[in-house]
Amino acid sequence: MAQAGENFMLESSGLNHPKSTAVSALEVPFHRASVGAAEIEAVAAVIRSGWLTTGAQSFEFERQFAKYVGARYAVAVASCTAALHLALEAVGIKPGDEVLLPTTTFTATAEVVTYLGAKPVLADVDSRTLNISVEDAARKLTPRTRAIIPVHFAGQPCDMAEIQELAGIHHLHVIEDAAHALPSAYRGKRIGALSELTAFSFYATKTLTTGEGGMVTTDNEAHVRRLQTMRLHGISRDAWNRYGPEGSWYYEVHEAGYKYNLTDIQAALGIVQLAKCDEMYEARRRIAGIYDREFAAEALEVPAAPPDRSSSWHLYVLRLNRACLRIARNDFIRELARRGISASVHFIPLHLQPFYRHSYGYKPGDFPVAENEFQRCLSLPIYPSMTDAEIEQVVAAVLDIAQSYAS
Numbered sequence: 001m002a003q004a005g006e007n008f009m010l011e012s013s014g015l016n017h018p019k020s021t022a023v024s025a026l027e028v029p030f031h032r033a034s035v036g037a038a039e040i041e042a043v044a045a046v047i048r049s050g051w052l053t054t055g056a057q058s059f060e061f062e063r064q065f066a067k068y069v070g071a072r073y074a075v076a077v078a079s080c081t082a083a084l085h086l087a088l089e090a091v092g093i094k095p096g097d098e099v100l101l102p103t104t105t106f107t108a109t110a111e112v113v114t115y116l117g118a119k120p121v122l123a124d125v126d127s128r129t130l131n132i133s134v135e136d137a138a139r140k141l142t143p144r145t146r147a148i149i150p151v152h153f154a155g156q157p158c159d160m161a162e163i164q165e166l167a168g169i170h171h172l173h174v175i176e177d178a179a180h181a182l183p184s185a186y187r188g189k190r191i192g193a194l195s196e197l198t199a200f201s202f203y204a205t206k207t208l209t210t211g212e213g214g215m216v217t218t219d220n221e222a223h224v225r226r227l228q229t230m231r232l233h234g235i236s237r238d239a240w241n242r243y244g245p246e247g248s249w250y251y252e253v254h255e256a257g258y259k260y261n262l263t264d265i266q267a268a269l270g271i272v273q274l275a276k277c278d279e280m281y282e283a284r285r286r287i288a289g290i291y292d293r294e295f296a297a298e299a300l301e302v303p304a305a306p307p308d309r310s311s312s313w314h315l316y317v318l319r320l321n322r323a324c325l326r327i328a329r330n331d332f333i334r335e336l337a338r339r340g341i342s343a344s345v346h347f348i349p350l351h352l353q354p355f356y357r358h359s360y361g362y363k364p365g366d367f368p369v370a371e372n373e374f375q376r377c378l379s380l381p382i383y384p385s386m387t388d389a390e391i392e393q394v395v396a397a398v399l400d401i402a403q404s405y406a407s
Helices: 035-047 056-069 078-089 107-115 135-138 161-171 221-230 241-244 264-275 277-294 328-337 352-361 368-376 388-404
Strands: 073-078 098-102 119-123 146-148 173-178 197-201 215-219 314-319 377-380
Touching: 035 264, 056 215, 056 264, 073 078, 073 221, 078 107, 078 173, 078 197, 078 215, 078 221, 078 264, 098 107, 107 119, 107 352, 119 135, 119 352, 135 161, 146 161, 161 173, 173 215, 215 221, 264 277, 277 314, 277 388, 314 368, 328 377, 368 377
Parallel strands: 098 119, 098 146, 146 173, 173 197
Antiparallel strands: 073 215, 197 215, 314 377
């Protein structure tokens, strides 16, 4: 994830100082994990138990997570990257295949396609939601296209009806990248219960964290068996079955698998976090509502909110109307930093990154919507433990900069 302060390959407006030079003593970080005594005790209990790796806590986390999102099965893994990789492997993606995905995403979405020798085929995004443009994705279809990975950007669900229709017509596997999307919902159903496979992230900054970790949800029992085998070296029994009281030392290697299992230490964190997932969501939704109300100005564009879906508000992505401002996005972020606010940018479109340019021939100008929106977007702090004073400081800083540099 790109963090504030990186070089974002953008022009600078060459500003010296803003008209308002006030600098607040209060520092508002971009993110602060919502973990506390309950998480500490849960981890301590696992350590005291003597069983640290994948075991009873991991299996209980899977059970509770599947129930929470409304899926039949959940398989815990080491990261969302691992979840996406295993999902693609489970549906049989192989060398020479092509997989559609948006250019506006983190590199993990595309890199996992290359792990299997397949080609990531990028598509532009919708200017309102910043999710994949189904229309542009349809233009990129070839006889080699086998799957599509919709990314629920910032937690805002993609138009899954359109995506499922496209996939149905062209016999594509749908693997949702829901790294941002717990607990997002589309037409009354939670993300995680809509498609063949869905991958979640429990990275440190996500809406539910286990430090590092991920989950795959599905209703397909055959996929579950494959995911469980491949997440731990392709062996017939995991360590829990071999070393637990009912286990046996004997195992067989059926595939060349991976080391992608989640530990019980992480799962214990996840169980506590899941129990307060709704509470944390309501806190983020409240902050998003304040931002929406305060930033309803001509120079600022708040995130789109289609009525048939709800965002997890993992990110709050504000966009600048550059025709109304005499300040570039990077300078806006620097001015926020001077006022004690840490902001970030999501994401540098993949087609602008050296690897995807050199490997697949992408170049600037290939995806004009993604490029235009990238040039004017920034992500503001939004997390459950934000105080009213911190929220007020973010609002005051954004409005001060916008007013100081209004054109």
